[in-house]
Amino acid sequence: MSSTSSPQSLPLSMAGENARVRIVALLGGPGTVRRLTEMGLNVGCEIIVRQSQGGGLVVSRGETRFALGAGMAHKIMVCPV
Template identity: 65%
Template sequence: MSTTSQTSGFPLAMASEDTAVRIISLQGGASLTKRLTEMGLNVGSEIWVRQRQGAGGLVISRGETRFALGFGMASKILVCPV
């Protein structure tokens, strides 16, 4: 029986502050996937959760670039701990 990314990963929206994670899957539609990959948030990318804001929003960073993501978008990015 093989393990899928959904059983080993969790939504980015659930990640703790000051934690490094790796993107294992993008669960959104084609336009969301395109938008995220254009921002450099591809499957396999390592990102840091810098700050949690309000009702599930996050500030993340990849390299020197920081991004603010809402809860909906962060929920569609599956990650695993680095």
């Protein structure tokens, strides 16, 4: 679990629809990081942004889809794959 981000990274909330990205850091407190990792959204995994409306996102990892609010999406740092 990392709390720093690389220079090429951006918040998941900034990724466009159908973007394939890799999670490089999870920001926020221990509770936020634990919640994300328990959902399977951990550092190193690849996800695809399926839908982006307003600030919320729908992302998928494999066959599983997750709905994330804007605040949570902003704490997930990603880089393009």
